[in-house]
Amino acid sequence: MTRPAFQVLEGGLQEEDRASLRELYERYGPAVFGRCLYLLKDRARAEDAMQDVFARAMTHLHGFRAEASPLTWLMKIATNHCLNQVRGERAGWRSLFERQERARPEGHGGPSVMETRELVRTLLSRFDKETQAAAVHYHVDEMTLEEVAALLGRSVPTVRKRLESFARISGQELRSHG
Amino acid sequence: MAEHVGELMLRRLRLGELARAEAESATRHVEGCGDCRARLRDLDEEQRRFQQEISFERFSAGVTRAARRPPPSRIPARVAPVLAMAAALAIGVALVPLARHGESRIKGATKGTAEVALRIAGPAGAPQRDAALGAPEVLSRGERVRIGYKPGEHKYLVSVSVDEQGVVTPLYPEQGPALAVEPEPSMHYLPGSLEFYGRGAERVIVVLSERPLTVDEVKAAAKLAYDEAHGDVLRMPELRVPGEQFHQTLLKP
Numbered sequence: 543m544t545r546p547a548f549q550v551l552e553g554g555l556q557e558e559d560r561a562s563l564r565e566l567y568e569r570y571g572p573a574v575f576g577r578c579l580y581l582l583k584d585r586a587r588a589e590d591a592m593q594d595v596f597a598r599a600m601t602h603l604h605g606f607r608a609e610a611s612p613l614t615w616l617m618k619i620a621t622n623h624c625l626n627q628v629r630g631e632r633a634g635w636r637s638l639f640e641r642q643e644r645a646r647p648e649g650h651g652g653p654s655v656m657e658t659r660e661l662v663r664t665l666l667s668r669f670d671k672e673t674q675a676a677a678v679h680y681h682v683d684e685m686t687l688e689e690v691a692a693l694l695g696r697s698v699p700t701v702r703k704r705l706e707s708f709a710r711i712s713g714q715e716l717r718s719h720g
Numbered sequence: 721m722a723e724h725v726g727e728l729m730l731r732r733l734r735l736g737e738l739a740r741a742e743a744e745s746a747t748r749h750v751e752g753c754g755d756c757r758a759r760l761r762d763l764d765e766e767q768r769r770f771q772q773e774i775s776f777e778r779f780s781a782g783v784t785r786a787a788r789r790p791p792p793s794r795i796p797a798r799v800a801p802v803l804a805m806a807a808a809l810a811i812g813v814a815l816v817p818l819a820r821h822g823e824s825r826i827k828g829a830t831k832g833t834a835e836v837a838l839r840i841a842g843p844a845g846a847p848q849r850d851a852a853l854g855a856p857e858v859l860s861r862g863e864r865v866r867i868g869y870k871p872g873e874h875k876y877l878v879s880v881s882v883d884e885q886g887v888v889t890p891l892y893p894e895q896g897p898a899l900a901v902e903p904e905p906s907m908h909y910l911p912g913s914l915e916f917y918g919r920g921a922e923r924v925i926v927v928l929s930e931r932p933l934t935v936d937e938v939k940a941a942a943k944l945a946y947d948e949a950h951g952d953v954l955r956m957p958e959l960r961v962p963g964e965q966f967h968q969t970l971l972k973p
Contacts, residue, residue, distance in 0.1 A: 560780070567779050572763075572770035573731055589774065589782065590950050596779075597786035611737050614728065630885035684726030 562603060566596050570613060574620045580663060580682070581624035591627065595620045617683060618675075618693050625674050628666070658682075665712050672696070673704040677712075680705055725749055725756050734763055785955075834872030836926045836966035837907060840865055856921060856954065856969040864913040865970070867892065867926060871901040871908075874928035874963060878938045879910070882953055883922045886946045888939045891924070898932045916972050923953040924970060929963025937961060 574595050578588035598619060599606045609615040662681045666674045672694065679690045680701075691701045725733065725746050732738050733746045750756045840863050859865075867879055876898035879891040892910050893899050902908045916922050927938055941959035949955040954969055 563780050563783060564776060566783075567776050568771075569735055571774070571779065572766045575770055575774070576766065586950050590786075590952070593779070593782035593786040596783045600783065600787060611732060613732055613735060613737055617728065627885075679728075683728035685728055686726075 577620040835870040837868040868909040879926045926966045
């Protein structure tokens with residue numbers, strides 16, 4: 543059964559659209575909000591970004607429902623959307639990166655005192671957008687190389703190369719099993 | 721499955737998105753792994769916190785609003801004032817005036833009423849055009865904008881723009897005190913033309929006032945309005961400066 547694309551009508555949402563929104567809210571809201579908050583680091587902005595992501599899902603509801611993994615699709619959209627916003631604020635990210643770099647402990651053995659997620663977020667600003675997305679999906683979503691490649695529409699060797707460049711700075715090596 | 725279930729896969733397992741074989745394999749692992757079971761409990765807690773913080777009504781209202789606005793920009797905007805003067809003028813775009821402080825919105829132009837217009841022209845020889853009033857104006861690549869005004873009873877003018885990243889760019893003048901307007905009641909066009917770079921929406925604001933504001937005052941007020949709108953330039957409120965304001969949103973190519 544197909545559903546019509548989301549139409550914003552005067553007088554409020556139609557019942558069918560409301561039900562679709564409820565489903566999105568309950569099933570995917572926490573994951574998408576969490577991703578937006580992780581990248582934007584501000585709850586109000588994360589909420590706005592989340593709304594944008596779900597607005598897009600509602601206007602492409604038929605395609606969204608046809609995805610093998612609607613959650614993966616939403617996380618890709620959310621990641622891309624937030625990385626675009628962050629890239630427009632390079633000065634802000636740069637100063638945050640510099641503050642965090644100064645706060646990083648000295649010593650060998652890699653970033654043992656920082657969680658992987660925090661480290662990935664800290665270093666994202668140093669890379670191009672595709673490497674940023676690959677790093678988030680690989681290290682935070684813990685997808686395999688093949689899954690990341692499929693999601694980003696790139697070959698596995700290309701994704702591997704991007705993650706290796708990320709690893710040279712972050713110390714976050716690729717997992718031996720994917 | 722020897723290693724832990726990945727973060728995204730765990731979420732998909734919880735949502736019932738995994739294919740049968742994958743789901744069975746992941747479930748077997750989770751049942752025997754304390755860490756993964758703890759992570760699943762964390763996801764339940766995340767769900768609870770999310771629904772407590774953001775109600776469905778608030779979510780639904782926000783998504784509905786978001787569906788009405790254009791997609792956000794990706795690249796910070798820069799404005800390049802071009803000094804070449806425009807050719808013969810055609811009918812421009814009248815901007816929607818916001819109210820003076822405490823007064824009702826002014827519509828239409830009558831003798832003595834302040835007015836602002838945006839004229840849009842493409843590369844040399846391309847026809848100039850009108851745009852719908854009160855709606856975001858879509859710019860094509862290479863199009864430039866001239867700002868015109870009728871002063872009404874005002875004596876000074878400052879114009880700035882705000883892009884989706886919150887960068888406030890002074891348009892006229894670039895710094896210091898406001899421009900003194902031409903006193904005649906006809907339409908006057910500010911020198912040069914503007915080309916807006918980047919993508920996404922950019923809001924052009926023109927403030928006509930009786931006392932000379934400074935560019936810094938108007939810039940600060942624009943930043944505040946941007947913050948109040950949580951970065952949505954289409955929803956920016958009136959600036960908290962005296963005088964009459966005109967706002968127009970441009971959608972860059």
